Every structure is written in structure tokens, then in C-alpha cells.
Amino acid sequence: MTPIPRKRYLPRMEPFDPAKARARLHELFATRAVKWGKFTLASGRESDFYIDSKEVSLTGEGLWLIGNLVVDRIRPIVVGVGGLTLGADPIACSAALVAHSRGRTLAAFIVRKEAKGHGTTKVVEGLGALPKGSRVTIVEDVITTGGSALVAVNRANESGLHVEQVVGLVDREEGGRAEIEKRGIGVEAIFKRSDFSRGA
Numbered sequence: 346m347t348p349i350p351r352k353r354y355l356p357r358m359e360p361f362d363p364a365k366a367r368a369r370l371h372e373l374f375a376t377r378a379v380k381w382g383k384f385t386l387a388s389g390r391e392s393d394f395y396i397d398s399k400e401v402s403l404t405g406e407g408l409w410l411i412g413n414l415v416v417d418r419i420r421p422i423v424v425g426v427g428g429l430t431l432g433a434d435p436i437a438c439s440a441a442l443v444a445h446s447r448g449r450t451l452a453a454f455i456v457r458k459e460a461k462g463h464g465t466t467k468v469v470e471g472l473g474a475l476p477k478g479s480r481v482t483i484v485e486d487v488i489t490t491g492g493s494a495l496v497a498v499n500r501a502n503e504s505g506l507h508v509e510q511v512v513g514l515v516d517r518e519e520g521g522r523a524e525i526e527k528r529g530i531g532v533e534a535i536f537k538r539s540d541f542s543r544g545a
Contacts, residue, residue, distance in 0.1 A: 358430075362412055363413070363417055366410050367414060367516060368391070369406075369409065370401070370410040370414065372535065373401045373406070373407055374398075374401055374514075374515070374536065375541060377397075377400040377401050378397050378400045378401050379394070379395075379483075380396070381395075381543050387489070387493070388492065390489065390519075391488065392517075394523075394538060396514075396515050396517075398486035398487060398514055399402050399421040399431075399432070399486075400525060401436040402439070402502045406525065408442075409439070409443070410463060411440075411514065412436075412439030412443035413443050413504070415436060415440040415443075415535075416444050418498060418512045419440065419451070420480075420497075420510060423451070423473045423480050423482045423509050424450060424456060424475065424479050424480060425471075425474070425479050425480060425481035425482070425506065426440045426444075426452075426453055426470075427454030427456060427484065427497070427501070428456060428483050428493075428494070429456045429458065429493045429494070430455050430458060432454075432486035432493075433483075433484045433485060433486065433497070434455055436514065437453040437455070438453045440453070440484065441453035441459055443520040452471060452474035452475050452479075454470060454471030454472065454481070454501075454506075455470040456469050456497045456501060457469070457470065457491045468500050468503075469500055469506075472504060472505075472506075475506060477505035479505075479506050479507065480499060480506075480507045480509045481506045481507065481508055481509065482508075482509060483497045483510070484511070484534065485497075485513040487513065487515045487518050488511070488513040488521040488522060488525075489515065489517045489521050490520060490521050491520070491521030491522065491523075492509050492521075494513070494521070495525060498501045498525075508522065509530070509531070510530060511525050511531070511532040512535075513533070513535070514534065514535050515534060515537070515538065515540075516532075516534035516538065516539055517537075517538045518538045519538075522534070
């Protein structure tokens with residue numbers, strides 16, 4: 346595995362710069378998360394391009410960069426951020442933490458793939474801080490067909506939340522954005538597949 350380069354974007358040493366942060370996150374994705382080869386995606390499709398976002402989103406620097414860049418894209422009316430476990434979990438939590446550091450309240454929530462088989466049998470965790478009708482953003486690590494984001498949208502809406510938008514780390518440019526937008530939900534992504542090239 347390629348080690349993370351020693352050069353780092355350190356927020357404690359300089360003011361947050363969105364352009365510089367995005368460039369650094371791109372560097373981390375290109376060196377750690379983007380894989381080239383032959384892969385079968387969750388959708389069942391085959392691809393020569395795969396993104397293992399957790400190789401970045403589970404590091405301290407990655408969390409800081411992702412949290413800031415995601416919060417910059419979350420609409421002011423939104424009070425909650427979450428998505429389908431597992432890929433969305435670090436994104437949502439980092440955004441909630443960064444928002445708090447900026448003086449903004451964003452509650453993170455987690456959408457389970459299946460309801461708990463015991464206790465409260467919840468499908469969505471974290472609703473205690475989100476009254477019914479709360480406007481929320483669904484986050485996604487990689488948007489491919491839009492299927493997992495729409496599962497999260499449906500379950501959030503069924504739980505009494507109102508989904509305003511979807512924010513992804515990478516749009517694979519395979520039709521997912523259009524599928525989500527058909528539902529009248531806006532989509533933003535920090536990167537597109539075309540931002541990455543083999544051997545770059």
C-alpha cells in the first residue's frame with residue numbers, strides 16, 4: 346500500500362483554504378483511495394476504476410479535509426447530515442464536528458442497511474437531535490447508480506426527515522446524479538471520475 350506522503354495540509358498551522366484543501370484531498374484520494382484494475386461494483390457492474398474512500402476518510406487529515414469541504418456544500422437551512430452505513434458514517438461525523446467548530450449545529454445520523462433486530466429496531470440512528478421535519482443532507486462516498494443514496498433518502502424521509510440535497514465525495518459519472526435529481530433533490534460532489542486518471 347502506498348504510504349500517505351509526509352507533506353500534509355495542517356489546519357492548525359494556517360487558515361482553512363478550500364482550494365488548497367480540495368487539492369490536498371485529491372492528492373490523498375489519488376495515492377490511497379483510487380484503484381485501477383478489474384472490479385465488480387456494488388451495483389453488479391464491472392469497472393476498471395474503484396475508490397476505497399475509507400483509506401482516506403478514516404485518517405485524521407482526511408476527516409478534517411472532508412468535513413470542511415462537505416460543510417462548505419451543505420445548504421444553510423440544513424440541520425442534519427447522514428447517509429447509508431458504512432461509507433457515509435465518517436463523512437457525516439466529520440461534517441458535524443467541523444460544523445460545531447465553526448459555530449454551526451449539524452447533527453449526524455446513520456441509516457442502517459437493515460433495521461436492528463432488537464431493542465428499538467431503529468433504521469435511522471441519531472434522530473433524538475432531529476425533530477420530525479428537520480431538513481437534512483444525505484452524504485455518500487461514491488455516487489455510481491445513485492441507489493445507495495436513494496435508499497438513504499427514502500429511509501430518512503420515512504423517519505420524518507426532509508432531505509434537501511445529496512453531497513458525495515466522488516461522482517463516478519455513471520448516471521447516479523441524474524437518478525437522484527429525478528427526485529427533485531440537488532446533488533453536489535467534491536470530485537468526478539474525470540478528475541482522476543490512470544498513473545496520475
